[in-house]
Amino acid sequence: xxxxxxxxxxxxxxxxxxxxxxxxxxxxxxxxxxxxxxxxxxxxxxxxxxxxxxxxxxxxxxxxxxxxxxxxxxxxxxxxxxxxxxxxxxxxxxxxxxxxxxxxxxxxxxxxxxxxxxxxxxxxxxxxxxxxxxxxxxxxxxxxxxxxxxxxxxxxxxxxxxxxxxxxxxxxxxxxxxxxxxxxxxxxxxxxxxxxxxxxxxxxxxxxxxxxxxxxxxxxxxxxxxxxxxxxxxxxxxxxxxxxxxxxxxxxxxxxxxxxxxxxxxxxxxxxxxxxxxxxxxxxxxxxxxxxxxxxxxxxxxxxxxxxxxxxxxxxxxxxxxxxxxxxxxxxxxxxxxxxxxxxxxxxxxxxxxxxxxxxxxxxxxxxxxxxxxxxxxxxxxxxxxxxxxxxxxxxxxxxxx
Amino acid sequence: xxxxxxxxxxxxxxxxxxxxxxxxxxxxxxxxxxxxxxxxxxxxxxxxxxxxxxxxxxxxxxxxxxxxxxxxxxxxxxxxxxxxxxxxxxxxxxxxxxxxxxxxxxxxxxxxxxxxxxxxxxxxxxxxxxxxxxxxxxxxxxxxxxxxxxxxxxxxxxxxxxxxxxxxxxxxxxxxxxxxxxxxxxxxxxxxxxxxxxxxxxxxxxxxxxxxxxxxxxxxxxxxxxxxxxxxxxxxxxxxxxxxxxxxxxxxxxxxxxxxxxxxxxxxxxxxxxxxxxxxxxxxxxxxxxxxxxxxxxxxxxxxxxxxxxxxxxxxxxxxxxxxxxxxxxxxxxxxxxxxxxxxxxxxxxxxxxxxxxxxxxxxxxxxxxxxxxxxxxxxxxxxxxxxxxxxxxxxxxxxxx
Numbered sequence: 011x012x013x014x015x016x017x018x019x020x021x022x023x024x025x026x027x028x029x030x031x032x033x034x035x036x037x038x039x040x041x042x043x044x045x046x047x048x049x050x051x052x053x054x055x056x057x058x059x060x061x062x063x064x065x066x067x068x069x070x071x072x073x074x075x076x077x078x079x080x081x082x083x084x085x086x087x088x089x090x091x092x093x094x095x096x097x098x099x100x101x102x103x104x105x106x107x108x109x110x111x112x113x114x115x116x117x118x119x120x121x122x123x124x125x126x127x128x129x130x131x132x133x134x135x136x137x138x139x140x141x142x143x144x145x146x147x148x149x150x151x152x153x154x155x156x157x158x159x160x161x162x163x164x165x166x167x168x169x170x171x172x173x174x175x176x177x178x179x180x181x182x183x184x185x186x187x188x189x190x191x192x193x194x195x196x197x198x199x200x201x202x203x204x205x206x207x208x209x210x211x212x213x214x215x216x217x218x219x220x221x222x223x224x225x226x227x228x229x230x231x232x233x234x235x236x237x238x239x240x241x242x243x244x245x246x247x248x249x250x251x252x253x254x255x256x257x258x259x260x261x262x263x264x265x266x267x268x269x270x271x272x273x274x275x276x277x278x279x280x281x282x283x284x285x286x287x288x289x290x291x292x293x294x295x296x297x298x299x300x301x302x303x304x305x306x307x308x309x310x311x312x313x314x315x316x317x318x319x320x321x322x323x324x325x326x327x328x329x330x331x332x333x334x335x336x337x338x339x340x341x342x343x344x345x346x347x348x349x350x351x352x353x354x355x356x357x358x359x360x361x362x363x364x365x366x367x368x369x370x371x372x373x374x375x376x377x378x379x380x381x382x383x384x385x386x387x388x389x390x391x392x393x394x395x396x397x398x399x400x401x402x403x404x405x406x407x408x409x410x411x412x
Numbered sequence: 413x414x415x416x417x418x419x420x421x422x423x424x425x426x427x428x429x430x431x432x433x434x435x436x437x438x439x440x441x442x443x444x445x446x447x448x449x450x451x452x453x454x455x456x457x458x459x460x461x462x463x464x465x466x467x468x469x470x471x472x473x474x475x476x477x478x479x480x481x482x483x484x485x486x487x488x489x490x491x492x493x494x495x496x497x498x499x500x501x502x503x504x505x506x507x508x509x510x511x512x513x514x515x516x517x518x519x520x521x522x523x524x525x526x527x528x529x530x531x532x533x534x535x536x537x538x539x540x541x542x543x544x545x546x547x548x549x550x551x552x553x554x555x556x557x558x559x560x561x562x563x564x565x566x567x568x569x570x571x572x573x574x575x576x577x578x579x580x581x582x583x584x585x586x587x588x589x590x591x592x593x594x595x596x597x598x599x600x601x602x603x604x605x606x607x608x609x610x611x612x613x614x615x616x617x618x619x620x621x622x623x624x625x626x627x628x629x630x631x632x633x634x635x636x637x638x639x640x641x642x643x644x645x646x647x648x649x650x651x652x653x654x655x656x657x658x659x660x661x662x663x664x665x666x667x668x669x670x671x672x673x674x675x676x677x678x679x680x681x682x683x684x685x686x687x688x689x690x691x692x693x694x695x696x697x698x699x700x701x702x703x704x705x706x707x708x709x710x711x712x713x714x715x716x717x718x719x720x721x722x723x724x725x726x727x728x729x730x731x732x733x734x735x736x737x738x739x740x741x742x743x744x745x746x747x748x749x750x751x752x753x754x755x756x757x758x759x760x761x762x763x764x765x766x767x768x769x770x771x772x773x774x775x776x777x778x779x780x781x782x783x784x785x786x787x788x789x790x791x792x793x794x795x796x797x798x799x800x801x802x803x804x805x806x807x808x809x810x811x812x813x814x
Contacts, residue, residue: 039771043465072812073415074793075800076422079813092813093413102814352771356811358804359773360789380789384775390791 012091013398014251017407021253026339026404028254028299029290030396032087033326034080034265035308035349037361037380041316048307048316048351049362050379052323056330057343057364058377064341064366066375067388069396071347077358083346084268088301089252089397090245097271098182098240104172105267107164111242116180116210119238121188122147122169122231129195129233134188135169136231144168147231154220159213173236175213180241181206184214188235196235210239247273248299252401257293259286260303269301283325287332294336302333308356311349319351340367340403342396343378360390367403414493415800416653419809423655428741428806430656430701431692432798434489435728436482436667437710437751439763439782443718450709450718450753451764452781454725458732459745459766460779466743466768468777469790471798473749479760482508485748486670490703491654491799492647499673500584500642506574507669509566513644518582518612521640523590524549524571524633531597531635536590537571538633546570549633556622561615575638577615582643583608586616590637598637612641649675650701654803659695661688662705671703685727689734696738704735710758713751721753742769742805744798745780762792769805 038048071078071086072093081102082092097105100117111117122136122144136144145165151173152163160176183202189195199214201207214236225232248256250273257277258269266276275297278289286302293300304326310319333341344363347356362383364375373387384390388399401407440450473480473488474495483504484494499507502519513519524538524546538546547567553575554565562578585604591597601616603609616638627634650658652675659679660671668678677699680691685706692702706728712721735743750761764785766777775789786792790801803809 040774043774068789068791073418073800074790074797075802075804075809076418077804077809077811079811082813093418097813099814350771357771358801358809360791380773381776384787384789384791390793 012094013394014089014091014246016410017089017398017401018251020408020410021251021401022406022408023253024405026298026406027294027336028340028342028400028404029302029333029338030087030300030342030344030400031302031304031333033304033307033323033343033345035311035347035356036345037348037350037359038311038319039350039352039359041352047380048311048319049323050381052320052327054323054327054378056327060330060341060343060366061364061375061378061382064364065370065373065388066362066364066378066383066386068360068380068383068386068390069344069363069393070360070390071358071393075358077356078347079356080264080346081268084265086393087344087346087396088248088272089394090272091394095243095245097243099238100172100240101242103166103238104164104174105271106264107166107172108263108267109162109164109172109174110270111174112176113242114176114178114180116175116182116239116241118173118214118236120171120173121235122171123196123233123235124230125233131189131192131194131196131233133230134192134235138168139230141165141167144171144231147225147228150224151221153224154217156213156216156220161217169231173217175210177213179206180210180213182210182239182241183207184211184239186235186237187218188237196233199236243271245272249273252299252397253406254299255297256299256301257297258301258303259289261286262303262305265303274301283329287329290333291336307345308349311351312354314351314354316351340365340400342400344393344396361393363388363396365399365403369403414496415796416491416493416648418812419491419800419803420648420653422810422812423653423803424808424810425655426807428700428808429696429738430742430744430802430806431704431735431740432489432702432744432746432802433704433706433735435706435709435725435745435747437713437749437758438747439750439752439759439761440713440721441752441754441761443754449782450713450721451725452783454722454729456725456729456780458729462732462743462745462768463766463777463780463784466766467772467775467790468764468766468780468785468788470762470782470785470788470792471746471765471795472762472792473760473795477760479758480749481758482666482748483670486667488795489746489748489798490674491796492674493796497645497647499645501640502574502642503644505568505640506566506576507673508666509568509574510665510669511564511566511574511576512672513576514578515644516578516580516582518577518584518641518643520575520616520638522573522575523637523639524573525598525635525637526632527635533591533594533596533598533635535632536594536637540570541632543567543569546573546633549627549630552626553623555626556619558615558618558622563619571633575619577612579615581608582612582615584612584641584643585609586613586641588637588639589620590639598635601638645673647674651675654701654799655808656701657699658701658703659699660703660705661691663688664705664707667705676703685731689731692735693738709747710751713753714756716753716756718753742767742802744802746795746798763795765790765798767801767805771805
């Protein structure tokens with residue numbers, strides 16, 4: 011019995027409110043030995059005050075040493091074992107652009123590529139064709155018709171687009187058609203096993219044939235490859251597990267999509283952090299749980315720009331008083347993983363995490379930082395337990411056993 | 413999916429070097445309340461400097477409260493769940509004397525015993541017959557011939573020796589023949605289940621009959637008992653899991669054997685710690701990973717000699733600069749378990765562990781000791797994660813999920 015099943019058995023309802031503020035890629039590293047991390051360098055009076063009255067710790071996104079992508083990183087925060095609940099690449103890409111997958115769908119990440127006269131790939135990314143050229147091409151492929159199958163084609167960016175096949179009985183155990191090198195033709199879609207996947211492979215074959223015809227005149231994007239065939243993952247919803255009416259407030263489609271996969275409602279269409287808090291305020295009475303996603307701590311970390319990540323962290327700090335004013339029963343501040351500017355990538359390092367609630371254990375933490383969190387009462391723990399802790403502090407979990 | 417499978421999926425190659433220095437039985441206890449542990453009493457300027465620039469923590473060898481033998485202790489350090497990957501007693505004994513087990517082998521720990529005229533045991537250890545008497549006797553048993561089976565007999569120490577049967581289709585589910593008491597005859601070898609184990613039991617029966625004939629004239633060692641029938645454990649290799657070319661540098665056969673079971677190459681024939689570092693230096697360009705084993709912290713702990721363990725710890729500290737001079741990407745210092753002189757035995761206490769790398773989280777640790785490790789950024793964690801952490805800090809793990 012994993013923690014989700016335990017929670018499902020124990021959850022009870024009350025009128026508490028839980029807010030989870032996720033500063034993407036929050037944790038960091040010093041640029042040189044003895045220096046501060048981004049969070050330590052930032053002036054964060056509001057987070058520091060929250061750490062003082064709350065309880066802090068370091069959350070391990072997946073397992074020690076494992077750096078998560080956004081998918082597993084967020085599933086962990088939402089309380090789903092990210093090793094057990096895997097999201098296929100195609101499903102994640104579709105989710106990332108806001109496509110709402112249904113149970114019968116198979117989603118595929120596609121690349122435009124350049125083929126020579128013999129049908130061999132000369133450029134796997136079609137010369138990184140710009141989005142303004144590739145998007146209309148992707149839309150053009152919607153004209154490919156396959157009997158008995160609904161076909162969706164959605165542009166993503168540059169050479170990338172998503173295809174979704176919708177029909178009964180489609181499997182997703184189909185190999186990538188991208189040969190991962192030039193000088194050879196794209197591979198034929200090939201099912202690894204069952205009849206359902208055979209059917210998908212046949213549909214994919216027809217799609218490729220139809221698409222290639224429509225693209226024949228294109229100078230760069232006259233072919234395509236398909237990768238990451240996958241269905242919507244089978245994840246129990248927030249309502250089922252936690253009994254929570256959950257709202258997701260995010261700017262970027264990826265995070266809205268991930269929240270949608272666990273059954274959260276996507277509320278508002280904010281485009282800044284301030285607007286996200288506007289949405290939080292206006293939706294306050296309609297939900298029990300709010301996931302608020304802040305992107306720029308991660309983006310600036312990925313850029314390798316220490317100072318800009320410090321600035322993003324300070325911007326994040328500034329909205330804390332508006333959240334506190336709503337008086338949430340439980341306020342969690344965390345990240346889905348670390349993104350140290352030093353590494354310019356997601357990393358495995360534990361994430362500073364705090365939880366403030368009337369009934370939380372206090373600890374000696376005077377501010378919110380990697381080093382202070384080492385003294386925190388939450389200790390070092392797997393991110394998958396943040397939700398059980400939040401539920402407990404909200405009085406939403408019954409006693410286990412008599 | 414356990415951490416090994418995850419790593420196998422995510423491992424990637426680069427030219428980093430990982431060194432794991434294992435001071436066997438490193439962790440200790442104060443001799444009386446308020447006193448220092450062995451590590452705290454030792455003068456360890458090099459380890460202290462390493463703890464200052466690295467990240468520290470306390471590793472739990474198996475699970476809280478469980479004291480490991482050398483087998484599970486090292487398997488954990490090597491990243492293999494020591495509860496899942498069990499090494500049978502016979503296989504461990506054979507491994508411990510440097511016998512290289514093959515896939516078809518069944519290894520058995522044997523004891524010489526004394527039998528009376530009725531074939532009943534009067535001494536289960538043959539009067540603790542000295543090795544110089546027992547070793548030639550064990551070698552004499554090599555004359556026992558069993559059709560279709562290759563038989564190996566290797567002396568160990570005093571009344572102990574190892575027998576290995578090599579043939580197709582031998583099972584290892586055979587009960588011990590040692591009745592664990594005197595006044596009764598050794599038990600007949602009995603298979604618990606399948607035909608393969610039946611075959612082994614029959615081979616064992618023939619071996620005992622032949623051996624007894626050869627020992628009939630012996631005053632003390634005129635019989636034998638067999639225990640721990642076991643095959644080579646089925647463990648995926650370091651190459652398979654981590655993609656590492658791994659070298660083991662050790663003085664004692666047990667640790668060479670354990671390293672060999674996970675597919676490490678045994679390099680050099682050092683007989684002191686200094687010679688081990690000579691080997692490390694000369695093998696530096698040929699491997700990605702180096703396991704270096706230091707025995708005497710454990711031996712002196714087992715002796716119950718606090719001061720001698722302090723001295724052994726200081727000897728260990730002295731070689732650190734030579735290792736650092738090689739500039740490993742990741743340097744791990746740990747132990748397979750604690751061996752407090754106060755207990756004169758292996759113990760369950762967490763083991764001081766440090767990891768130094770350019771991209772490690774810093775922490776407030778000023779020196780390397782049990783108490784300082786409590787403030788370390790690695791926290792308290794299971795030893796099985798040392799390898800995933802080392803791989804991450806070496807840049808040898810891809811991101812998990814997108």
